[in-house]
Amino acid sequence: MQCPLCSFEFEPRSGCSTSCPFGSGCNLVCCPNCGYQGVDPERSRLAGWVQRAISRFTGPKPVHATGPSGDGGRIALSRLDLGIDATVVDLSAMSPARALRLGAFGLSTGAHVRLVQRRPVPVLRIGETDLGLESAVLDEIQVVPGRRETDEPSGRAHAH
């Protein structure tokens, strides 16, 4: 881990040897460089839980939808900013059964979607439908930010 005070990298277990009789059960670690006492979140369950809760609440830092990235601006839906329209470009990571299930709600390549929220459960807006979803699903949906019209004429309707 990294010492929060002097940013020295060290193995938590190789922290300062303490003379405290309860030392073996102690969740605090000392930085061998500066002696700063910190909490090892891996050892303290409570601290680890709180830390995860905080990061869960703030969520992973989303990529800004306006900044184009290497892959033509393609990102996993899980990394899209909330409240921004995006166009689905790739669903091939998704199992066919799941794709079929979501397809009935209008999710397909070329569909316009928007992430309404991430927690407690991701909510995806497809057209006028709000869907509560498994978070794992979001990683399987590749989008480009913004509304794009599709140019592939794969399906067309016509009346006989």
Next chain:
Amino acid sequence: MLLGNANVGKSALFGALSGRYVSVSNYPGTTVEVASGVVGRNGSSRALLDTPGIQSLHAVSPDEVVTRNIVLSGDPGAVLLVIDAKNLQRGLLLALEAGEAGIPIVVALNMADEADRKGIEIDVPKLSALLGVPVVRAVAPRREGIEEIRTRLGHAAPIRLRVEYPPAVERAVERVGEVIGGSRPASRLAALLSLAGDDALLTDLSVAGHAEIAVLREALGFELGLPAASVIQRARLEAARRTAAEVLRRRPTAESLPERLARLAIHPAWGWPILGLVLYAVYLFVGVFGAGTLVDFFEETVFGGWINPVVTSAVTRWIPIPLIADFLVGDYGVVTMALTYSVAIVLPIVSTFFLAFSLLEDSGYLPRLAVMLDRPFRRMGLNGKAVLPMILGLGCDTMATMTTRILETRKERIQVTLLLALGVPCSAQLGVLLGMMAGLSTAAIAVWAVVIVGTMVAVGALAARLLPGTSSDFILELPPLRRPGLVNITLKTLARVEWYLKEVIPVFVIGTAILFALAGTGALSVIQEALSPLVVGWLGLPVEATEALLVGFLRRDYGAAGLFAMARTGGLDFVQITVSLVVVTLFMPCIANVLMIVKEYGSRVALAVVAVVFPLAFLMGGLVRLFFQAFPGLFS
């Protein structure tokens, strides 16, 4: 028949068309069984079926299979395809599938009022021309468009709009058509569905040639460079999107208050206080007003002060035969026990609960509750979708057992059925439990809650490990929040109270009669004697509690009512109250529930559930008692 996505207002239209009331609620999966009615019009009348909503004719859960089978049966008659006007594209997707089935269709664009409010305008004549079928704007609760639908049902026609699939798909459809028999009804749809991977369909159609079709499917996927399912799906979606774009115009509108509330109700931070507020409001209405004020009034004033004395004196005066008199007004009398319990104690609680519950159902809050509770439910190896049947279980476990059909895998369905039977108290029982808790300390109530929730989580997690099969994804549509309609709330509450009166009171009377017979013949004391090691020795309850537990086998709320009566007269101390609370909460809900499990999953599953539930109830009760014994004084 009616056909449409979930929660688009099929049941509301069904009610308006046929005049027969069926349950209408604002969450997907209200209807899980087909209901039939009649649409009459100047002498000519036709049968109408209300069906469970489906996302697609590619059915996944059993309630969807029911609907799909009617469509593919070949003769569904004229089909009223109900589309949510706010969500045209999705409705068109289903319309295109129905077009592939070749069935005669009339389209109802329901919820036109909400579409207007959202600034969505649909060119109805143009849509009708594109599809080649009558299209009618409708607002079911206001009966708008109902007459026109009645007239137009006579002009139903197959949808003309066709999806253009890549040629390779068309060739494969033809080949599959030959395998499954090209002359059978809806064979084009059947072929497309099976190419998209719907194997269950072939079994349902009792078509041989699974292997052959699998080969065709693989070959098609290879030819296209993509799974056949996704190509078919995409072509359909593209067609639906184009058609929708042609007839749809939208004006931008500001976010309305219900929309903002809907967003807050599932907000990671605001969602919790809102949930707390909703629960507190329900508690105030059902727990305080229903179980407190109303029960006191009915039990003490109406029955205690009026009916029981009057009937008792009338009986003793006019009926000289002691046996009959006793049967009516004795210790185990029909009036003094069965009616007092069922009408005075349970009915007020059940009615207030049903009313509160109908409000919740129609507001659209329940699916949002499912979102909030997804995470805790994952600890039981379930996902948020299972929240719906579990919450419905608070109304009636038997009905909720039927609603497990909205879950996609058998494993999840059985898991939820087991948990419902084990620890979700139904409204009748919940009320009595609330009443019993009134006299307990917060600490004792906490013990009860921890034991019940802990048992459910442990059993749920264990069942998730032990039961074979898979769990499904959490995918749940969140309908808009709506102001519940007074008429629907009233009808639904009355329908449920009527059901209660019809189903529950007879059981209470029968239970009382059995107790009466047992007591009269002296068998009761024999049974009490025999069960005394369990009831007195292990649970530490007074021997009279045996009779409450006995009738608890019929309905656990009846057992709870008996214990409630004992507690009120000071027959139980607080440890005994807590122990008996735990035991009756964990009992099987009622005989009807057992029968429903037999009907849905067969007698083996039902037996297994019973064999888990009863021993566990007694085990946990005894453990709670030991806990109190180990820490005396802790809770007094």
